[in-house]
Amino acid sequence: MYSNLEELAGHPVFYYFGEISKIPRGSSNEKAISDYLVRFAQQRNLEVIQDEALNVIMKKPATAGYESSPTVIIQGHMDMVCEKNKDTVHDFENDPLQLRIIGDMLYATDTTLGADNGIAVAYALALLDANDIPHPPLEIVITTEEETTMNGALAVDADHFKGKILINIDSEEDGKLLVSSAGGVRVEQTLPIRWEDALDDQVVYRVSIKGLSGGHSGISIDKERGNSNKLLGRFLRDLITEFSCFIQNIQGGLKGNAIPREAEATVFIHPNDVHKIEEKITEWNEIFQTELQSSDPGVSISFEQTASISSQVFSKDTMHKAISSLLLIPHGVQGMSMGIKGLVESSTNLGVVTTTDSEVIFVSEIRSSVKSVKSYMVTQAKTIAEILGCGITVDSDYPEWPYNPNSKVKQLFEEAYKEKYGTEMEVIAVHAGIECGVFIEKIPGLDAVSIGPDMFHVHTPEEHVSIPSTINNWEYFLYTLKKMKEFY
Template sequence: MNDDILSLEPQAVWKHFYGLTRIARPSGNEEKVRRFIAGFGQSLGLETIVDESGNVLIRKPATSGMADRKGVILQAHVDMVPQKNSGTVHDFDKDPIEPIVDGQWVRARGTTLGADNGIGVAAIMAVLESTEMRHGPLEALFTSNEESGMTGAFGLKSGVLRGSILLNLDSENEGELCIGCAGGLDATMRFSYEEQAVPDGHTGFTISVGGLRGGHSGMDIALGRGNANKILTRLLSTGYTCHDMLLASIDGGSLRNAIPRESNATVAVPSLNAECFVEGLACLAADMRRELTTADPSLRIDVFPATLPDRVVENGVAGRLLKALYACPNGVMRMSDEMPGLVETSNNLAVVRSKNGLICVECLLRSSVDSARDDLESMIRSCFELAGASTLFDGGYPGWKPNPESAMLQRMREIYWKMFGENPAIQAVHAGLECGIIGATYPELDMISLGPTIRYPHSPDEKVNIASVGAFMDFLVETLSGVPCQ
């Protein structure tokens, strides 16, 4: 299995990618990979700096005859999203990822692969290591904790970077050049509750939603996939309003930037209503499976008897919670007028979890238009504050305004046409790229994002197309050799 990966072309990229899969690197637990990258730079005799935010910066001098070229910053993030299938035994804090060659793709065994952004990191390592590539002055910027807050990019100080061109290697469609991205904002809503005893004559049930594709809450939000928290809310609301259901616990989703694939609740229902409760939810489940036949054909909804809980969430709070979750905007709010097919504004109802007298709801708002993001914030704030929850909106980050007149963009289009006989697609993405944050600190940078073809990032179905990695790397090499003079 490992030999299959290491024999893929370009071997230098796959060698370094495989090395990254050996190192546990979920967001927030990146010390091992940080040491690995810094040690790699030092082993090459290159200037290597680790800053206070956990970013690693490695500088490589220009090759012979290229010292007059503009300085280029190659940038990628070292962390990965830790997601696994139910039933998969994997500790993301210590276990390596197991990559598998599957036809034209590389995927992982039951977990996220980490091609987002491991392939970008591996490509930069290949450039740093190469003694054959031609390039001007290079800086390799490996940022930390991109997936859960972009704290590395936020912590990057002004005056550190010397280059005038930044190539972000975190895009997911080979043949596309990204020149803009959405900004984002974290929302956290909390309900405090007292527990009450379960009256006599009740039966316990567990409601489980699973089998969904999930995916990236920005890149995949327009695909119409099911949101496990929204689906569970429909089921629970029916149980609450029609069958006098009591809510004992709820646990759905795991990360703000991943569309939730699974959501579960434990409830108590009057025993006299139990049969109608099961039948009613079965009918609703059948409706939802029909609704998602194309977008999420493997949706699974199970309602089965469970141990009767001793205590439940006080009924008034449970009712307000379910109304707020039902009313909470989710999915695409508006498409872009300027770039057809691009989502402008969206929300992901990402996490709903009860524990120790507190129910926490987490969302990630995205928009390329600041005023639209502010409007969405007001909608969500109103929804939950009317229901009696506290609200906190923080972790906001700026978008990246497209510059179609970019000099580097024109040069890269010429190079791509010469190599492949076609024009690259010029895109902006409905996702947070670190370019927006870095560009706010270094506003004079000419920035382009590119990458190989990656599908289903942030989910255990994540995979990277093998041929696209070769095309991406070939294009990167030619781009570096074709950077204009200062």
């Protein structure tokens, strides 16, 4: 369909996606993209609000004939997950994304693409820039920090809005209408480190887990993909059981809402044990490759000598508690919905492990579509931390989005889809955090749906979006806006 980026930029959605891809916009680094949106609105004489959280609200009056139609809130988020492979040279704080086309898919080069949720921003800008698209009064809100804390949506002032209809564009499956999502919370367990001097006769090695598929910790949690932090914990437990060794550092994963693909530990061992440990590495490679042959065929564990950053290592007590944390902190599906077949109800992801000068930090993302179950899982995390003598912080709590069987906007989107395509639209719920739940809590009576094009491997360097699906979803979106005059 499109053979090069210049040709693709002829479509308004991809033109603006290309423009925002030049602007670094990782979570908590949104000032530049937020200011860009403000300038965009000002240059078109649109009403615009930029709040302290850097959320941007842009308002556009109805086109002729739609003045009496109800105001529609269109919503997405400006931040993206910044993931790359360890050997990729890319500065997410300063460098633009390097887009590329493969077949009918759009990728970045060895980094996440940011289609989640740059597509929503591109839809919004293309809509606001057009003068030939019929639509009701629009209130477009683009939020910050969705990928980390949802603090942007949580900080939005509901008094800025008149609309009672919300169209969220943060879904990832074309032809499917999202009407419900899970709530979530971030849990950080901190283990104080007691340091001691390493033995003089030990050598330093790095144990590394690589080659995992990763993925979104909500959308992909049911794929049973390997978690590098959990795999590392299993190996380290076996290592310290059979050999006299010490640990200096544990690192794994980059984002709490991404299933970690890589992890490593720096270990001090006796030179006489190197050969036997290399044999054990071979055994664990076979174990992991057998267990994960379908989900993560590229998984590997390696063992290589390295330089030491210091002669200090974890005390035995700290080492045992760190490994116990890796083993005991839950990961994966915790429960399936009994009401919607195939839907994950509750899960947790041990997404990030880091070592500082004073503590080992374990970050988990807990999700559930049932508030009481989410609370139970937090209690479980607190209990594990208490048993291991760790501190714990719970934050970034956001609400679930309950299913509304009487939703009028759901009915509108279903009717529009059947009219346009001659077939029924699939209505779905998702095990991921969608900002609709936050806005529904803030604006009484708000009626919401979420749509989006086909995206693949989000939150990983293999993230890509279907070009035909993006265009199809855009046209369906505009068709539904046009239909609002007769529906309401």
